[in-house]
Amino acid sequence: MMKKRFGSVSVIAAVALAASALLVPSAHAATKKTIVVWADEQRGPQLKTLIDGNTTIAPGYVIQVKFFSALTALQGAWDKATAAGGPDVMTGPAGMAAQGGKSGKFVPLPYGGILKSQIPAAGISAMSFQRKIYGVPLDVDTTAFIWNKALYGASAPTTFKAMVDYYNANKVAKGFTGGFCAFEGTWGSQPVLTALGGGAWASKGSNANYTQVLLNSAALKSNIKSLLLGADGKSNGFFQWDGCGDAFKAGKIPFGNTGAWNFDGITKAGVGFGIGATPGLVAGSHGAQWVNYSGAYVTSFASTHGVDLGAKKLVMGWFASPEGQTAMSKLSGRPAANKVAAAQITDASTLGVATAALTGTPQVSPVLDDKAGGSNWYDVLGSVYTDIFTKGKDVSTTLDAAAAILSKNFADAATNL
């Protein structure tokens, strides 16, 4: 049987070939344990220059930064990641803390006394789920009010009505396509809602009252009618929230609201702008924008990979520290979350956003993301805007319908906080 003989010859040949191929991987030396950090396309390159390959932050370990092409790609990968290829340290928006706590993919981080004194309470609550802290806040994600100085002048408008009046008076002459642009959509429109006497939930001091939905407050209803709608009950074009950023940059919208990440682009477009807080109904009052944090989290995969201590050292000792946050803030232009680091900010626009953040409302992600009533806060608000401003539906009924959904969401989420 010629065939059989050849068969055995081939197996021998194959084994020999394979054995030679094996010599390479088996000769590897003991290496340091690697802590893998995942980040998005903005923070990733910054972290790469700051900590990739670092062996001193967590002695005995080496840090490796992997970044994704977009935040959605990062979240998509994170949703499906398991211990086999998942990260040891995650960075991303505060909403991740609740998801990670709920799914068990993040481990709780007990803060030490010193750290607790350096991190603002709102930052800690943003990182919390069911009274456990799942991350350290890195920097403040928030927006500030901006206005086109060449159009409106050097000083900020004092009241909301002043903006509307200016828009109505100059709409035709200056070819305005809108008066106020919320660059970041429904999320960025929060100061408009609050300036007009509405908002998500009521709060007293720093205590939120989730049982009282503010979206259908009488004040908001009447102010929308008087300031944002024309006599015919349809939008007067002042308020824009969908893809209006280019119009602001082109000088076709005088006021707006956006974050540090857009400032460069606006300056490059040749628009000189001032930074402040959204004017309220009376002089001196202001709208409150969402203040969110980005965080760094230790995953439960870290202990599977045997780098739990190192990952915690990196997160608590560098990401949370004044040194780490100052270094990151310098590269990103976002205000640091750590109070000590925040006090060292010198960059003007970063400082402007940091100041605006003081008047903001903590963005409690588990409450806003809850969809026990059917849809979450952002989707509900999107529908409200479309119905009122695009379709011209009745303000009161629309807001009441929205509030009915939100009250279910808020009540459900409050039990998990």
Added chain:
Amino acid sequence: MKTKNLWRHAYIWVLIVFTLFPIYVVIESSFNSTGSLASSSLIPSNLSWVNYKALFNNPAVPYTTWIRNSLIIATANAIISVFIGAASAFAFSRMRFKGRKAGLQTLLLIQVFPSFLALAAIYVMMERVYTVFPSIGLGSLGGLLLIYLGGSMGVNAWLLKGYIDTIPMELDEAARIDGASTVQVYWLIFFPLAAPVLAVTALLSFIGTFNEFVLASLFLQDINRRTVAVGLQQFVGAQFGQNWGPFAAGSLLAAIPLVIVFLSLQRFIIGGLTQGATKG
């Protein structure tokens, strides 16, 4: 013109306008320097190359890398999957074996399974592969190619079997009488005879891979590993108004070679499509 043919011309011209309208707008806006989607007239204005230049000088849009990735993966998939498909189709068409009919039916059923839900499983699987073999694991073109190849038998075996059934059996039999083995019949008789159809199958699977974006967008996270479908989709998805011009230019550049190949091979492709119809 006879009135009898009038309706034909009218109908054809209505469809031609319908067909060309979006194509025209894309061509127009790819040359429009304002880069804006808004065009209130069909007359071109502000002509320039600026959108095309934007594709090649922007590190955030590595267009040439995307095209290269797409070409690599589509070519590799086209070639390998044709070999796999041809071998399977040959077995299904020329040989009689137990489970043949059931096998063909199973292949068809696998085809219609909404397999993107298996994405989660594929992700976990390739994540594991990545830890040992990074070059064929998650995030690599090699890994994506393996997954595409996994589906190639199902797609191509059915398509090719139809053609192969039409190649007369007598040719095989003549060769066999001359003492050829089945393997020889396959490589020396069948393969050359089927070459044109194989080329068309390769082309169709090339286009299919070029078009695919659900798997690719999950799989290729690094911006330099993306295919042009994923890259352009994410790029235009980010800011519609702003990126429209470069998107139009990028789409055109990617589509032109495909359209040329398609039109020059249209006779074969149409033959392939109608085959299924006429065999009934």
Added chain:
Amino acid sequence: MNRLAGFTGLPAQIFKISFVAIVDAVLISMFFASTHKHATPLAAVIAAVLIATNFVYFAKFTLPFKFLFPGLVLLVVFVVVPILYTVSMSAFNYKTGNEISKGQAITQLLQTGLAPDAANTTYDMILGKKDGNYAALLTDQVTHDVFIGTEKGTTKLVAGQFKMNTYGIADTAPGFHALTPEETAGADSLISTLKFPLGDGSFAAPQSADVAVRLTQSFVYDKATDTLKNVSLGKTYKDNHDGNYANIADKTDKLLPGWRAFNNFGNYIHLFSDSTVRGPFIGVFIWTVSFAFITVVMMFGVGFLLALALDKKLALRRFYRSILILPYAIPSFMSILIWNGLFNRQFGAINGLFHTNIDWFNSPWLAKGVILLVNLWLGFPYFYLISTGALQAIPAELEEAASIDGAKPRQILRLIKLPLMLQILSPLLISSFAFNFNNFNLIYLLTGGGPTDVLHGKTAGATDILITYTYKTAFGSNEQNLGLACAISMIMFFIVGSLSIWSLRRSKVLDGF
């Protein structure tokens, strides 16, 4: 046939053997690389492929398998296995909050059951060994008291029993040997589980290589009864067989995280009994079927009429044809994105051209219309091509015979051509229906399933078809329910699969020989 001579006997054998040998070599080295990294499942798959390869190509095995094998391996590994996984997941409670294994969930619950004391007592820690056991020098960050801890207990040290470094952290004590960072990193998994009892039920636990905190364990796991007890609140939690520990007194009080648990096909029951799930499912189902049906009829109608129009020898016929099949040649993802742009309310060419301000994608009916129109653009060329093919396949004698019998052209068309065409094309029409039933790209890229009438409690979009709705359920933001999504996809598979098999049987393709 002389050409064959060169490829028989020894050379062919050697070629085959060396080819298999190379494949073997690659697979064997991959196998060892996997075992080296302890990737056991991967190694098992590689071993299986390796054995199967050699078996199929060397054993006296049926010839067809030698041809089918390469495709079959890839098919099984990359398609069939993931599909089986999907099928099995449809029987599990697998959603946000129920993703990990039960063992991991218990570990996590015990970790979350660790509560820091009121003062958040934190120690600067130097890890080391004392008498061969792990030990730590602990310096309270606030009071600066110094302790030495082992797993047996912790003792307070008084001045003279330790030395402090320049940072005010005790780092040397008699009998205590500090670990190097590399030693600490090497024992990471072990050290992270160390507890230094403080005597009152609380303990100091390392949080990183140089910090420990004072913690109390409020949850205790009892393996015998499979219950978790909250010691401080006196509550007992038991496995509720749906992937969570639930309070035995109040079943709605569940502990998070839960785990992925077999729930007796609860997802299917959910789908038909829970109105919040059933409602959107039925609506989406109806639109999916109507969309797939209407779009096929439209595309076939337009394509068939075009085939008739171009059936006669017309001037410029080739030119017309080349233009009219363009939509088929352009990558469809691009065409869909382009159409999306054209219908954009603010920037779109369609509103711009007609000077309208219609919000195409925000009205359910307009959005549905746009979808049908765009799909018509994408699909009519295909139907034109197959109709042309079918028209040519109708024997000319039939037409002649009919016209001799006095039938008018229109009658011939209606009574002879159309029924024959439908019969010839029915397999393709059915497969086109099946394709559009699952036409993910079209809906996802064009409308994203929207608009969604959120304010009236709708959770599915007006143009969502089953596959996009499933996609949102499985991979949507914040709340994902992979188990339910898998159950829906099984129903889709059942519908499309039986349709395909039915049409296959009907067309008798398999009965040919």
